[in-house]
Amino acid sequence: MMYEIRDLRLSFPDMTQKPLLGPAPRIEVLKGLSFDLPKGAVLGIVGGSGSGKSTLGRAMLRLLEPSAGSITFDGTDITHMQEAQLRGMRQRFQMIFQDPMSSLNPRRKVGGIIAGPLKLHGLDGLQARVDEALDMVGLPRSFAQRYPHELSGGQRQRVGIARAIALRPAFILADEIVSGLDVSSQAQVLNLLGELVRELGLTLAFVSHDLSVIRRLCDRVLVLHQGVIVEEGETAALFEAPQEAYTRALLEAIPLPDPDQPWE
Amino acid sequence: MRDARGDVKRPIGLRLWLSGGWLTLLVLSAVFAPLIAPKDPLMQDLFLGRMPPFWMEGSEPGYFLGTDSLGRDVLSRMLYGARLALIVALVAGTITCVIGATLGLIAGYYRGWPDRIISRFVDIWMAFPPVLFAILLIAVLGPGLMSIIIAIVVIDWTRFARVVRAEAMSQGAMDYVASAQVAGRTRFGTMLTEILPNVLPTIVALLTLEMGIAVIVEAILSFVNLSISTDSPTWGGMISEGRTSVHQAWWVLVFPLITLFLTVLSFSQLGEGLKDRFDPVLR
Numbered sequence: 001m002m003y004e005i006r007d008l009r010l011s012f013p014d015m016t017q018k019p020l021l022g023p024a025p026r027i028e029v030l031k032g033l034s035f036d037l038p039k040g041a042v043l044g045i046v047g048g049s050g051s052g053k054s055t056l057g058r059a060m061l062r063l064l065e066p067s068a069g070s071i072t073f074d075g076t077d078i079t080h081m082q083e084a085q086l087r088g089m090r091q092r093f094q095m096i097f098q099d100p101m102s103s104l105n106p107r108r109k110v111g112g113i114i115a116g117p118l119k120l121h122g123l124d125g126l127q128a129r130v131d132e133a134l135d136m137v138g139l140p141r142s143f144a145q146r147y148p149h150e151l152s153g154g155q156r157q158r159v160g161i162a163r164a165i166a167l168r169p170a171f172i173l174a175d176e177i178v179s180g181l182d183v184s185s186q187a188q189v190l191n192l193l194g195e196l197v198r199e200l201g202l203t204l205a206f207v208s209h210d211l212s213v214i215r216r217l218c219d220r221v222l223v224l225h226q227g228v229i230v231e232e233g234e235t236a237a238l239f240e241a242p243q244e245a246y247t248r249a250l251l252e253a254i255p256l257p258d259p260d261q262p263w264e
Numbered sequence: 265m266r267d268a269r270g271d272v273k274r275p276i277g278l279r280l281w282l283s284g285g286w287l288t289l290l291v292l293s294a295v296f297a298p299l300i301a302p303k304d305p306l307m308q309d310l311f312l313g314r315m316p317p318f319w320m321e322g323s324e325p326g327y328f329l330g331t332d333s334l335g336r337d338v339l340s341r342m343l344y345g346a347r348l349a350l351i352v353a354l355v356a357g358t359i360t361c362v363i364g365a366t367l368g369l370i371a372g373y374y375r376g377w378p379d380r381i382i383s384r385f386v387d388i389w390m391a392f393p394p395v396l397f398a399i400l401l402i403a404v405l406g407p408g409l410m411s412i413i414i415a416i417v418v419i420d421w422t423r424f425a426r427v428v429r430a431e432a433m434s435q436g437a438m439d440y441v442a443s444a445q446v447a448g449r450t451r452f453g454t455m456l457t458e459i460l461p462n463v464l465p466t467i468v469a470l471l472t473l474e475m476g477i478a479v480i481v482e483a484i485l486s487f488v489n490l491s492i493s494t495d496s497p498t499w500g501g502m503i504s505e506g507r508t509s510v511h512q513a514w515w516v517l518v519f520p521l522i523t524l525f526l527t528v529l530s531f532s533q534l535g536e537g538l539k540d541r542f543d544p545v546l547r
Contacts, residue, residue: 063445083451090448103439107461116457117447163443 001072002171002203003037003060008069010052010059029055031227032069039170042197042204044218044235046211046250052227057173057207061095062086074170091121094164098176100156104148110134111144114163121167133166136199137192154185158192165196171203178213190217212254215239223247280537283530290527294346301340302326305497309335314513330515332505338519341497345520348498349527351409352482356416357475363417364424365467371425372432373455383429386422394419395484402490409492412485416478424470428463435462465542472535476528483524499524 011026018024029052037043047053058064060071062078070079073093078086097103104113114130123129131141137158148156157177164172174193178186194217197204208214214221214235221238223231223246231244242248293300303326312335315324323330329338371382398415405411435441436459444454479499485491486500499520506517 061446063442087448087450090446095443095446097439097443099439103443105440105458105462116444116449120448163447167447 001036002039002041002074003035004070004072005036005060006034006070006072008033008056008059008071009067010055010064011067026067028067029227030059030066033224033227033229034069035222035229035232037203037205039203040201041220042206042218044214044221045205045207045224046209046214046221047224048209048250050226051224053207053209053224054175056224057095057175057205060205061093061173091117091167092169093171093173094167094169095173095175096157096160096164096177099180100153100160101148103160104156106148108147109144110139110146110148110151110159113148113159114144114166117163117167123167129166133162136165136196137162152185153181154189157181157185157189161189161193161196165200165202168200169202171205172197173205173207175207176209177206179208179210186213193217211239211250223250279533280541283533283537286526286530287534290346291350293343294350297340297343297347301337301343302328303337303340305336305340305344306495307336311335314509314516316513317515329519330513332502332516333509333513336497338502338516341502342499342520342523345497345499345502346523348409348492348496349479349482349524352412352416353475353478353531356413356420356478356481357471359413360417360420360474360478361424361467361471364421365428365463365470367421368425368428369432369455369460369463372429373436373459374451375433375436379429382425386425389422398481398485399488399490402485407490407492412482412491415485416481419481420474420477423474424467427470428467431463431466432459435459465539468542469535469539472531472538476531479524479528479531 008030009028009032010030011028013024014027015024033056045053045056055064059066060073062071062081066079070077072078073089076089078089104110108116111130114133115126118126118129130144134141134143139155139158139162143151143155143159148159151159157180160177177193178189181189190213193204193206196202204217206214206218218235221231221233221235222229223238223244225246231238231242231247233243238247239251242251309331312324312327312331313333315327315331315335316322317330317338318325318328320330327337327339329342331337332341367382367386371379397419401415401418402411405414432455441454441458444458449457482491482498483500483503486498487504489504491498491500502520503517503524506513506515506520510517
């Protein structure tokens with residue numbers, strides 16, 4: 001198993017309700033989630049705004065520390081692991097961010113952005129690795145000399161993907177990575193990601209609010225609503241026969257590209 | 265979507281050249297003051313008091329910008345005054361910048377208790393009236409170049425701390441900081457290699473502004489006779505001496521005043537120009 005997650009709970013202090021003295025009350029964002037993510041699987045995590053899907057993703061990468069429960073990554077319990085220990089493992093789980101403008105340091109050239117994490121993990125042959133990563137995401141090698149603001153949205157997101165795969169991780173979290181792109185760039189980035197997952201044998205968790213995107217890419221789906229797993233299953237089965245009312249509501253929200261069908 | 269800021273052509277060149285040119289001229293005259301000054305700046309000649317500049321009637325050859333009431337050459341005093349002004353600007357500005365920016369960076373990036381301590385400290389510090397604070401400080405330390413520098417640093421570090429803190433905070437919320445953590449960079453490493461380069465243009469702009477302010481503070485302190493001993497020529501001292509005889513010898517006041525004005529303006533314009541230069545989007 002890539003990930004075994006048991007009764008995962010995560011809460012934040014609610015500063016708006018903080019009394020003058022004493023600690024702030026806590027809001028529970030994840031309310032006891034349990035699921036397994038097998039190696040090589042592509043899991044879609046779907047839910048509305050505020051469902052806790054991004055929080056779950058960031059907890060899986062231990063950017064956030066859970067308040068209870070456990071996260072086991074590839075046999076190692078990382079639930080409360082110290083950052084210093086995690087640092088050595090971070091090469092193995094990577095992330096692609098939602099907004100590629102904000103996630104690429106504007107003062108670094110693309111080559112430096114991709115090479116930075118490689119240097120941190122002491123990998124050699126930086127130039128070759130950067131070139132290879134750019135090749136894999138379909139960007140010309142000359143882009144290594146460009147700044148992020150000189151690229152289009154789709155190209156920037158490819159740089160984000162290149163940075164993640166250059167480390168040769170076992171697992172990648174993709175957090176709403178196409179929601180800021182136009183439809184044609186979306187399709188290209190999704191196709192690219194799908195190919196890379198197959199080629200590199202990656203395990204992928206794909207966080208999105210868009211079911212039609214999930215359907216194209218994922219073989220399993222996790223439906224999240226208000227911090228609870230509402231439904232989990234094979235993509236095909238879930239789309240054919242959703243068991244829960246919330247899942248049905250989400251499915252019905254997908255716009256259909258059929259001109260004869262009235263749009264309610 | 266491309267960043268359209270790159271398409272905007274802004275006339276940053278002229279601003280940078282004019283301010284840089286004036287400051288270069290000033291640095292050169294400060295360094296070579298003994299060589300180019302026509303007279304000894306301290307030499308008094310009571311028979312040649314209040315001589316007007318060269319284009320006016322009654323001017324004395326050799327005294328291009330006239331003399332003050334004690335018969336000292338205004339031009340020579342201004343050239344030597346540039347030395348003090350620049351030393352104060354560079355040393356006080358740099359120390360202020362390093363202390364303030366470091367504290368601001370730590371407060372803005374680490375948040376939590378370091379921020380609470382530093383921010384409270386800044387708030388309390390800023391409640392003191394600055395000029396009074398400086399006068400008090402120099403009264404305790406005794407007048408002199410070191411005291412002026414210390415006074416400027418002690419008063420003005422809060423300016424850097426506040427601005428850099430706010431900037432570091434907004435940069436810290438960007439995803440590239442989270443991505444540095446994902447890549448396994450340490451907190452401290454992230455602060456130095458990711459946040460600092462993005463805050464640097466702000467720091468540079470503030471630094472040059474601070475150098476201008478340091479020149480002004482030195483002038484203010486000369487004005488209340490708390491600067492360096494009245495013998496050594498400073499612009500502020502000249503302005504304060506010239507003020508008393510402005511009706512008889514305006515040149516003693518006006519020339520140092522113009523120099524001061526141009527210098528402070530150049531420092532702030534240099535900062536703005538450099539800030540634009542530093543921005544890869546605007547470059």
